[in-house]
Amino acid sequence: MRTILIVEDEQPIRKMVGLALGRAGLELSEAANAEQAYAEINRKRPELILMDWMLPGISGLELVRRLQRDAITQDIPVIMLTARNEESDRISGFQAGIDDYISKPFSPAELVARIQAVLRRTQQPPPVKTLEFGALALDTVSHRVTASGEELEFGPTEFRLLKFFMQHPDRVYSRAQLLDNAWGRTVYVEERTVDVHILRLRKTLAPHGFEHYIQTVRGAGYRFSPDS
Amino acid sequence: MRTILIVEDEQPIRKMVGLALGRAGLELSEAANAEQAYAEINRKRPELILMDWMLPGISGLELVRRLQRDAITQDIPVIMLTARNEESDRISGFQAGIDDYISKPFSPAELVARIQAVLRRTQQPPPVKTLEFGALALDTVSHRVTASGEELEFGPTEFRLLKFFMQHPDRVYSRAQLLDNAWGRTVYVEERTVDVHILRLRKTLAPHGFEHYIQTVRGAGYRFSPDS
DNA sequence: CGCGGCTGTCACGGAACTGACACACTCTTG
DNA sequence: CAAGAGTGTGTCAGTTCCGTGACAGCCGCG
Structure with missing residues (x-):
C-alpha cells in the first residue's frame, strides 16, 4: 500500500486526513515534528509527504530544505499545507522544491486529488530529469x-x-x-x-x-x- | 459530445444547469429520481453524474453507494449537490466515493469548472492498443x-x-x-x-x-x- | 480425481560491489 | 630540505545482490 507521511502538529487535522486517505486506498503515517518525521521516513519510506508550514521547532519549510539536501529523501515529493495564502510563502515553498501547495481549509477530495496528481506526475510518466x-x-x-x-x-x-x-x-x-x-x-x-x-x-x-x-x-x- | 447526467428532483435547477452546460459544450441528461437515473445511465452512458443529496425515495447518497457497487457504473465520477454545508454530510459522501461536492447555491461558472476538473482527472488518455x-x-x-x-x-x-x-x-x-x-x-x-x-x-x-x-x-x- | 499450466518461494552459487588498508606520492610549513 | 599532513591508488576479503533451477500449492479442465 502506498504510504503518505503527514508532518503536522495538530492531531485533528491528522485524523481528518487519515480518513480521507483511507477511502482512497492510501496509508497514512503521522509525525508531529521534524524528529518524528525522520523516524517515520526511515520506517515507512513514504511515497509523498504532506508538510505543515507551521511546526513547533524546525519549520516545515526548513525541514523541506533539509530533506531536499539528502540524497535518500530528495526524491520524495512534498505537498505543503499552509493556513496563509501569501504569495511570498508560495514562492519560497516552490523554490525549496515542493511539488504542490494546499491552503487550509481544504476539502478531503481536493487533498486526495492533489496527492494523486503529484504521485502520477512524480512516479508514472514524469518529465525526464x-x-x-x-x-x-x-x-x-x-x-x-x-x-x-x-x-x-x-x-x-x-x-x-x-x-x-x-x-x-x-x-x-x-x-x-x-x-x-x-x-x-x-x-x-x-x-x-x-x-x-x-x-x-x-x-x-x-x-x-x-x-x-x-x-x-x-x-x-x-x-x-x-x-x- | 460529452454527456453529463443530473439527478435532481427540482426542475428549475435542472434547467439552470442545462443552460450552463450548454454554453460549455456539454450535453445534459436529466433524471428526477433513482429509477429514471438508471434508465438514463443505460441510455446515454454519461461521463459524469451530478447527484442531488435530497431525492424522493432513495436518497442521492444511497444511490451513489449502489452505483459504486455495480461494475458498469462504478467508474462514472460523481459530484454531489447539497443544500447545506454540513461536515458530517461531506464525510459520508466522500466515503461513498464521490469525487467532488458543491453546495447550493452555486454559480454556473463554478459548476462548469468543477465538472471539468473532475473530468480532467478521471479521464485517462485513450490507451494505446x-x-x-x-x-x-x-x-x-x-x-x-x-x-x-x-x-x-x-x-x-x-x-x-x-x-x-x-x-x-x-x-x-x-x-x-x-x-x-x-x-x-x-x-x-x-x-x-x-x-x-x-x-x-x-x-x-x-x-x-x-x-x-x-x-x-x-x-x-x-x-x-x-x-x- | 489426475493432469498440466501458472505462480510464489526458496536455496544455492556466482558475480558485482564495497569498505578498509597499505603504501606511494604530493603539498605545505617552518 | 625535512617532516608531517593530506591525498592517490592497487589490492583484497567480506558482503550484498542477482540469476537460476527446483519444487510445492493452486486452479481449471477433462
Whole structure:
C-alpha cells in the first residue's frame, strides 16, 4: 500500500486526513515534528509527504530544505499545507522544491486529488530529469550516464555520488558531507572511503575527457565543476 | 459530445444547469429520481453524474453507494449537490466515493469548472492498443505478443509485467514499483518473485534476440530499454 | 480425481560491489 | 630540505545482490 507521511502538529487535522486517505486506498503515517518525521521516513519510506508550514521547532519549510539536501529523501515529493495564502510563502515553498501547495481549509477530495496528481506526475510518466554538463549526461529516471551518447558504467554508490555532485556543481563538499548525502546519515564508514569512490569515478570519467570535472580541494574536500 | 447526467428532483435547477452546460459544450441528461437515473445511465452512458443529496425515495447518497457497487457504473465520477454545508454530510459522501461536492447555491461558472476538473482527472488518455519496439509487438487488445510475426507465449503475470515495461520504457523501476503496477497493490508477494518473472520473460524473449531488452540496474531495479 | 499450466518461494552459487588498508606520492610549513 | 599532513591508488576479503533451477500449492479442465 502506498504510504503518505503527514508532518503536522495538530492531531485533528491528522485524523481528518487519515480518513480521507483511507477511502482512497492510501496509508497514512503521522509525525508531529521534524524528529518524528525522520523516524517515520526511515520506517515507512513514504511515497509523498504532506508538510505543515507551521511546526513547533524546525519549520516545515526548513525541514523541506533539509530533506531536499539528502540524497535518500530528495526524491520524495512534498505537498505543503499552509493556513496563509501569501504569495511570498508560495514562492519560497516552490523554490525549496515542493511539488504542490494546499491552503487550509481544504476539502478531503481536493487533498486526495492533489496527492494523486503529484504521485502520477512524480512516479508514472514524469518529465525526464536529466543532468547535463557538456557531453556528460546523467538521467535520474533511467539511471543512465552517457558521455557523448556512449554509456558509462557505475556502481550504485558511484552513481549516487556522481548524481549528488551534478545536482550541486561548483561547490566544495567535505568527505563527511558527501557521506551524509550519497550514503545516508545512518551508516558509519571511514571518510577515506570517499577518496576511493572519487578515484573510481575519475577512472570511468577520464577516458572521455571528464577527468578534471571532479577536483580535489586540499584540506576541504571535493568539488564537481565542469568549467575549470 | 460529452454527456453529463443530473439527478435532481427540482426542475428549475435542472434547467439552470442545462443552460450552463450548454454554453460549455456539454450535453445534459436529466433524471428526477433513482429509477429514471438508471434508465438514463443505460441510455446515454454519461461521463459524469451530478447527484442531488435530497431525492424522493432513495436518497442521492444511497444511490451513489449502489452505483459504486455495480461494475458498469462504478467508474462514472460523481459530484454531489447539497443544500447545506454540513461536515458530517461531506464525510459520508466522500466515503461513498464521490469525487467532488458543491453546495447550493452555486454559480454556473463554478459548476462548469468543477465538472471539468473532475473530468480532467478521471479521464485517462485513450490507451494505446499496440506497443512496438523493433520487431517486438504487444497488442493490449488481443493480448498477443509477437516477434517478427511469430507469437510468443506468456502467462498472465508475465504479460502484465511486459506490458507495463513496454508502456514505460527507459525507466528504472524498483521491485516494489513493479509489484504495485503489474501485480496490484492489494496482494503481498516477496520482492524476489519479481526476479523470477523477469527471468521467465527473458527466457521467452531471448530466442528472438530481445534478451537485452530488460536490463538489471543493480541496487535499483529493472529497466526496459530496447536501445541498449 | 489426475493432469498440466501458472505462480510464489526458496536455496544455492556466482558475480558485482564495497569498505578498509597499505603504501606511494604530493603539498605545505617552518 | 625535512617532516608531517593530506591525498592517490592497487589490492583484497567480506558482503550484498542477482540469476537460476527446483519444487510445492493452486486452479481449471477433462
